[in-house]
Amino acid sequence: MTWPQVAVAPPASSPDLVELVEPARVAGVLSDADVHIAAAVCRLCGEHDPDVVLAVALAARAPRLGHVALDLWTVAATITSDLHTDGGAEAVASLRWPEPGAWLEAVRASPVTTPAGDVPAPLVVHGGLVYLERYRDHEVRVVDDLRRRATATFDPIDIGPSAALLLAGEGATVQRDAVRQALAGGLAVLVGGPGTGKTTTVAAMLASLLEGDDQLRIALAAPTGKAAARLGEAIVHAAAQLPEPLASRLRAAPSTTIHRLLGPRHDTVTTFRHHRAHPLALDVVIVDETSMVSLPLMARLLDAVRPDARVVLVGDPGQLASVEAGSVLSDIVGPAATAAATDAGGSGPPRTGPLAGCISVLRHSRRFPPGSPLDRLAGAVRDGDADRALEVLREHRGDGDGSVTWTGVGGDSAAGAAAVRAVVEPAARQAAALAEVGSAPEALAASARVRLLCAHRHGGFGVSTWNERVETWLHASGVAARGWYPGRPVMVTANDPVLRRSNGDIGIVVRRDHRLVVCFDDPGAGDVAEVAPSRLGSFETVHAMTIHKSQGSEFDHVVVVLPPGGSRLATRELLYTAITRARRQVTLVGDEESVRAAVGRAVARASGIRQALWGDEGS
16 A cells, blocks of 8 residues: 655654664664664654654564554563563663553554545554554454354254264264354354364264255365365364265365465465455355464455355464464454353353354363363463463373373473483484385374474574484484484475475475485375475474474374573463373473463453454453
8 A cells, every 4th residue: 555645844853763763673672674664654644753653663563473453551561672682671671661641642643543535544543552554454354244244144954964973972062052053154163172073063064064055165274284184184084974975075175275265366475366356156164273364364264255155263262373463263252262161050152242152162172081181281271370280290190191291490401301302312213213114104103293392493492403402312323314314304384286285294204215205194195195305395304393383283292392481482372282282291391480481471462353342351
């Protein structure tokens, strides 16, 4: 969007706009891009107030940190530096901030928030938040669309006899209620922790719909290729329990990324073939791993879905949100998940929000043994109860399903490194031995049993350091862990349609006769797919991987290296996501301070969606 040049020249004595925010840039609060965006916007609008220039720069910075908007009332208490030194914290502490109320009024009265004719202002003030105009537009569109879909009704459809086959055992009553809810309206939001049967419930929804109309056009979508593939595999697995021809119809439902579903134009991530004027020719759109969907992408997806189509959003609001701006699923669910978890009467979520009747919360997990240390730890972390989490960790339950082991020391200590090595090295050696003799399926399975997860990419607590350590341990034990070697686990980091590999796919290097190949699971072929190392484009070694990258994956045993308590990445959502990647065991490496910091620090992204949908109850 282009804003008109305002015919207001700065006074001859006014300071350079960049210099007005130089202290914040030097402190590592603002990037060069933030500063130059603010200078350009304020110059075009004729604004020279230092406080307003600073607010514009911080508003430009907000989406980079995941915020939809800037909350001036919390800046002084929450601002952090990008400088990875003690000097960064000291520089931030020396900054002086305007009084929030006066600051907000100065921005509200500024030309930067005044539309110029038909051209929107670059910034918008709403509900005490300061937005870049396009993010406020995304937010309004999402809220309006969700409200409209929540009131849409369809002809009643009951759960079909075949679909009922999928819903049995403990927790099935809530699953059946969720299916009926989705069949009755235009919007359904299905949330729950790992192993609570979300995908099975989705399969039952689809089976009921297809039993009523076998011509329905359905799409399964997820924010990443790996998540889309896992969703498709889970639906195929569920279809195996259904009779023909219903099973074939369910297997035929395409699974893809949201970007591919919308049809990107000119290799961009912001312009799509499908939008409000050219909607998708679909009757039902299922979105899995919705917690990972950013606000801009959600706005574009809802724009592209016909008003008379059903939308089903699925995910776990306790997990990490999108790496881009927004915490859409968490905002949509609001207080509903907490109310369902604490509601002794079983009446479900509150009924005061416009989406309350659309939200189903699955609580019974089949992944961990009920009441096991792992189950209790996940619950304590999700609830933000550090004392309860530490109580579980101190039990030191050893091996077995649902067990937890805690080092009590940081990963930068000798004891912490030894604890990691005791779990990771034997598994890596076994995978390397199998890969050396060409046993690709077995090597892949061995590699997937254990995974080391880190919050940081770099530094002493980061992925790069731990990958190097694991390879050093392997080398010392006789594995030639240098370059391309049998047993090296690699993850694709960009979609590659030619090789049919998705961002997040994990493979392992295997020796085939006198050559090396990278083998990936290929569920469609029931075997493995082989790729020459030279053909891989973007990839990385994953003896260790970031917790963000692990989202949507499962491993038998997860080793989590917590960052120090002062790290801004040490959050409740980060720890919850990490430990719930485990099917059987968790080894947590970190001291008490890092555990308390992570459990006690919930991600708080500035956004107006929760307030718009839930009012004071959601704040």
